[in-house]
Amino acid sequence: MKPIFGFEGTYAMSSEGVVFRLTGNTGKLLKSPKPVKQHIRKDGYCLTHLSKNNKVTTFLSHRLVWETMNGKVAPGAELNHINGIRSDNRPENLEICTRSENMIHKFKVLGYRQHTVGKRGEDHSNSLLSADSVKQIRERWKQGEPQSSLAAVFGVHQTTISDIVRRKAWRHLD
Template sequence: MENEIWKDIPGYEGKYQASTLGRIKSLNRYITRPHPKTKEVTRYLVRERILKNVVGSHGYYVVGLGQHNNQKTHRLVALTFLGTCPVNQEVRHLNGVRTDNRIENLKYGTRSDNHIDRYEYGSRMGSLNSQDVIEIRSLLLNGKTPTSVIAEKFGVTCGAIAHIRQGRTFQWLT
């Protein structure tokens, strides 16, 4: 089993920490709040706990750091252990699994790197990966299989197959 290392998240020191296993926790701390009815200010203890990850609309884990402050977990882990994200770069999931936020699976890279990863792992909106495209190209080259049959076999549209044939998509794949 891996050792889990916890570090303060930059900007949230003393409040929240991220771990090398991709988890986020809130730390013990006191907060003051006015009572909703009497408006009397009261001091509350917020106990340390692991925050619950929720899958957001784009398939990435999201955690709430206070009211109206949802953050993507992979970005918090990368910020904590890899440092500030360089200009024109974003966080990549090296194995293509959007919910795997372990630090060894995260790396900064360009948007182009991220798109190549998505095609490689078939994790974009469509379902084609590199091997599928190579097989589609070979079927197109032999000329015996109709486009509609190829599209049905791979679960994509005839337009997607036409774009592969024309070199409009997957140009980077040789």
């Protein structure tokens, strides 16, 4: 096992990237090292909490693995999960890369879809309405139908109807 920089004698890492606690709360060596629990964030990345002198330090687990096994990550460099699984922090699943290489890997290798920036109306992946529906909403509102009833009919929130009739949304449509 390899000692973790700054936490030598208290924590160590196995060759598989698993962090182990070597000492108990009193500082006495444990009979057998205990694995440290990782916490998974909403975005899928794991966090590892290490304590020393009653102070807890939180690390992104993949960074802790890389830096323990390979040294510091250069400024501007990123770590890439080769298989795309953010919770898989084995050393062989991590590689150093540039931001550009990381994005190319994300879209070309892992098959992520391009984001919807620049797409409008029905072309936007989050669109709930069609161009025809928007035209009907504007026409029915001009004839006096309340926004709340239009929202119920078209299955959207009243603020969406408000944005449409005020041309905050679907501006490109006459």
